[in-house]
Amino acid sequence: MAKRPKKPNKTYYAPSQLAMRRMQDALVKYDEAVTKLEAKWGVDRLPWLVGHELRERFDAQMDKLNKAIDDQADVEHQVDVTMRGLTLLEQKAIEAGHQPLTGEYWEAPMPNGKVLAIVRTGYEVGKVKRENREMVVCSVEEVAKMVQAYMEQAPAVEKAKDLWPGATVEKIKTATEKELNDEIPF
Numbered sequence: 001m002a003k004r005p006k007k008p009n010k011t012y013y014a015p016s017q018l019a020m021r022r023m024q025d026a027l028v029k030y031d032e033a034v035t036k037l038e039a040k041w042g043v044d045r046l047p048w049l050v051g052h053e054l055r056e057r058f059d060a061q062m063d064k065l066n067k068a069i070d071d072q073a074d075v076e077h078q079v080d081v082t083m084r085g086l087t088l089l090e091q092k093a094i095e096a097g098h099q100p101l102t103g104e105y106w107e108a109p110m111p112n113g114k115v116l117a118i119v120r121t122g123y124e125v126g127k128v129k130r131e132n133r134e135m136v137v138c139s140v141e142e143v144a145k146m147v148q149a150y151m152e153q154a155p156a157v158e159k160a161k162d163l164w165p166g167a168t169v170e171k172i173k174t175a176t177e178k179e180l181n182d183e184i185p186f
Protein backbone atom coordinates (compact mmCIF):
# COMPACT_ATOMS: atom_id res chain seq x y z
CA MET A 1 0.00 0.00 0.00
CA ALA A 2 1.36 3.45 -0.98
CA LYS A 3 2.04 6.01 1.73
CA ARG A 4 0.09 9.22 1.71
CA PRO A 5 2.16 12.33 1.21
CA LYS A 6 2.67 14.27 4.44
CA LYS A 7 0.70 17.43 4.91
CA PRO A 8 3.11 20.38 4.64
CA ASN A 9 3.79 22.43 7.76
CA LYS A 10 2.22 25.92 7.70
CA THR A 11 5.57 27.52 8.47
CA TYR A 12 6.68 26.77 4.90
CA TYR A 13 3.98 28.97 3.42
CA ALA A 14 4.88 32.60 2.87
CA PRO A 15 2.18 35.22 3.37
CA SER A 16 0.27 36.29 0.27
CA GLN A 17 1.16 39.50 -1.55
CA LEU A 18 -1.94 41.17 -0.11
CA ALA A 19 -0.98 40.17 3.44
CA MET A 20 2.58 41.42 2.86
CA ARG A 21 1.25 44.80 1.65
CA ARG A 22 -0.98 45.10 4.74
CA MET A 23 1.99 44.34 7.00
CA GLN A 24 4.14 46.85 5.13
CA ASP A 25 1.41 49.52 5.33
CA ALA A 26 1.13 48.93 9.08
CA LEU A 27 4.89 49.24 9.54
CA VAL A 28 5.02 52.43 7.45
CA LYS A 29 2.25 53.89 9.65
CA TYR A 30 4.26 52.89 12.73
CA ASP A 31 7.52 54.36 11.37
CA GLU A 32 5.79 57.66 10.57
CA ALA A 33 4.38 57.88 14.10
CA VAL A 34 7.76 57.08 15.68
CA THR A 35 9.56 59.59 13.45
CA LYS A 36 7.08 62.30 14.45
CA LEU A 37 7.45 61.49 18.18
CA GLU A 38 11.25 61.35 17.94
CA ALA A 39 11.31 64.77 16.26
CA LYS A 40 9.17 66.11 19.10
CA TRP A 41 10.69 64.28 22.10
CA GLY A 42 14.11 63.01 20.94
CA VAL A 43 15.32 59.62 19.73
CA ASP A 44 14.62 56.93 22.37
CA ARG A 45 13.92 59.60 25.03
CA LEU A 46 10.19 59.09 25.63
CA PRO A 47 10.36 55.66 27.34
CA TRP A 48 12.90 57.08 29.82
CA LEU A 49 10.57 59.90 30.84
CA VAL A 50 7.94 57.55 32.26
CA GLY A 51 7.97 55.18 35.22
CA HIS A 52 9.92 51.94 35.26
CA GLU A 53 6.80 49.75 35.09
CA LEU A 54 5.37 51.43 31.97
CA ARG A 55 8.80 51.38 30.31
CA GLU A 56 9.06 47.62 30.92
CA ARG A 57 5.56 47.07 29.54
CA PHE A 58 6.46 49.08 26.45
CA ASP A 59 9.73 47.15 25.99
CA ALA A 60 7.77 43.87 26.23
CA GLN A 61 5.36 45.14 23.56
CA MET A 62 8.30 46.10 21.33
CA ASP A 63 9.58 42.53 21.72
CA LYS A 64 6.17 41.24 20.57
CA LEU A 65 6.21 43.58 17.57
CA ASN A 66 9.72 42.52 16.58
CA LYS A 67 8.77 38.84 16.90
CA ALA A 68 5.68 39.43 14.75
CA ILE A 69 7.87 41.07 12.10
CA ASP A 70 10.32 38.15 12.22
CA ASP A 71 7.47 35.61 12.00
CA GLN A 72 5.58 37.68 9.40
CA ALA A 73 2.41 37.10 11.36
CA ASP A 74 0.16 39.32 13.50
CA VAL A 75 2.09 42.44 12.47
CA GLU A 76 -0.94 44.68 11.99
CA HIS A 77 -2.32 43.88 15.45
CA GLN A 78 1.07 44.35 17.14
CA VAL A 79 1.56 47.68 15.36
CA ASP A 80 -1.86 48.86 16.63
CA VAL A 81 -1.01 47.83 20.20
CA THR A 82 2.44 49.45 19.98
CA MET A 83 0.92 52.68 18.62
CA ARG A 84 -1.44 52.80 21.62
CA GLY A 85 1.64 52.29 23.79
CA LEU A 86 3.38 55.26 22.16
CA THR A 87 0.34 57.43 22.82
CA LEU A 88 0.34 56.34 26.47
CA LEU A 89 4.07 57.03 26.82
CA GLU A 90 3.59 60.58 25.57
CA GLN A 91 0.54 61.13 27.79
CA LYS A 92 2.37 59.90 30.91
CA ALA A 93 5.47 61.96 30.09
CA ILE A 94 3.33 65.11 29.85
CA GLU A 95 1.50 64.21 33.08
CA ALA A 96 4.89 63.84 34.79
CA GLY A 97 5.73 67.40 33.75
CA HIS A 98 8.23 66.65 31.00
CA GLN A 99 8.46 68.92 27.99
CA PRO A 100 9.13 68.13 24.34
CA LEU A 101 12.43 69.29 22.89
CA THR A 102 12.68 73.02 22.31
CA GLY A 103 15.28 73.14 19.56
CA GLU A 104 16.98 76.08 21.29
CA TYR A 105 20.68 76.57 20.70
CA TRP A 106 23.51 79.03 21.04
CA GLU A 107 25.54 79.67 17.94
CA ALA A 108 28.96 81.04 17.11
CA PRO A 109 30.88 81.42 13.85
CA MET A 110 33.83 79.07 13.47
CA PRO A 111 37.11 80.17 11.84
CA ASN A 112 36.45 77.86 8.86
CA GLY A 113 33.18 79.68 8.06
CA LYS A 114 30.83 77.07 9.49
CA VAL A 115 28.45 77.82 12.33
CA LEU A 116 28.68 75.98 15.65
CA ALA A 117 25.41 75.37 17.49
CA ILE A 118 25.54 74.29 21.12
CA VAL A 119 22.47 72.66 22.66
CA ARG A 120 21.68 71.60 26.23
CA THR A 121 21.38 67.83 25.76
CA GLY A 122 22.27 65.07 23.37
CA TYR A 123 18.58 64.68 22.55
CA GLU A 124 18.46 68.29 21.31
CA VAL A 125 21.41 67.60 18.94
CA GLY A 126 19.24 65.49 16.64
CA LYS A 127 16.40 68.00 16.53
CA VAL A 128 18.64 71.01 15.82
CA LYS A 129 20.75 69.11 13.25
CA ARG A 130 17.64 67.96 11.36
CA GLU A 131 16.43 71.55 11.18
CA ASN A 132 19.87 73.08 10.46
CA ARG A 133 21.86 70.57 8.45
CA GLU A 134 24.61 73.07 7.59
CA MET A 135 25.50 73.68 11.26
CA VAL A 136 27.98 71.78 13.40
CA VAL A 137 25.79 70.81 16.38
CA CYS A 138 27.18 69.69 19.74
CA SER A 139 25.68 69.24 23.18
CA VAL A 140 27.16 71.00 26.20
CA GLU A 141 28.41 67.61 27.40
CA GLU A 142 30.24 67.02 24.10
CA VAL A 143 31.81 70.47 24.26
CA ALA A 144 32.98 69.75 27.82
CA LYS A 145 34.69 66.55 26.64
CA MET A 146 36.39 68.42 23.77
CA VAL A 147 37.58 71.22 26.05
CA GLN A 148 38.92 68.71 28.58
CA ALA A 149 40.80 66.85 25.84
CA TYR A 150 42.22 70.13 24.58
CA MET A 151 43.20 71.30 28.08
CA GLU A 152 45.05 68.04 28.66
CA GLN A 153 47.08 68.73 25.49
CA ALA A 154 47.57 72.45 26.21
CA PRO A 155 47.52 72.99 30.00
CA ALA A 156 48.89 76.53 29.57
CA VAL A 157 45.48 77.69 28.37
CA GLU A 158 43.81 76.70 31.63
CA LYS A 159 46.66 78.27 33.65
CA ALA A 160 46.36 81.52 31.68
CA LYS A 161 42.61 81.65 32.24
CA ASP A 162 43.17 81.05 35.97
CA LEU A 163 45.82 83.81 36.20
CA TRP A 164 43.89 86.34 34.14
CA PRO A 165 40.15 86.03 34.78
CA GLY A 166 38.25 87.11 31.69
CA ALA A 167 41.02 86.07 29.30
CA THR A 168 39.68 84.61 26.07
CA VAL A 169 41.15 82.25 23.52
CA GLU A 170 41.60 84.11 20.26
CA LYS A 171 43.72 81.65 18.32
CA ILE A 172 45.03 78.16 18.78
CA LYS A 173 48.35 77.33 17.21
CA THR A 174 48.74 73.67 16.42
CA ALA A 175 51.99 71.73 16.52
CA THR A 176 51.82 71.43 12.74
CA GLU A 177 51.67 75.21 12.29
CA LYS A 178 54.76 75.66 14.44
CA GLU A 179 56.67 73.08 12.43
CA LEU A 180 55.60 74.55 9.08
CA ASN A 181 56.31 78.15 10.08
CA ASP A 182 59.84 77.66 11.40
CA GLU A 183 62.69 79.79 10.13
CA ILE A 184 64.42 78.81 6.95
CA PRO A 185 68.12 78.36 7.80
CA PHE A 186 69.51 79.99 4.64
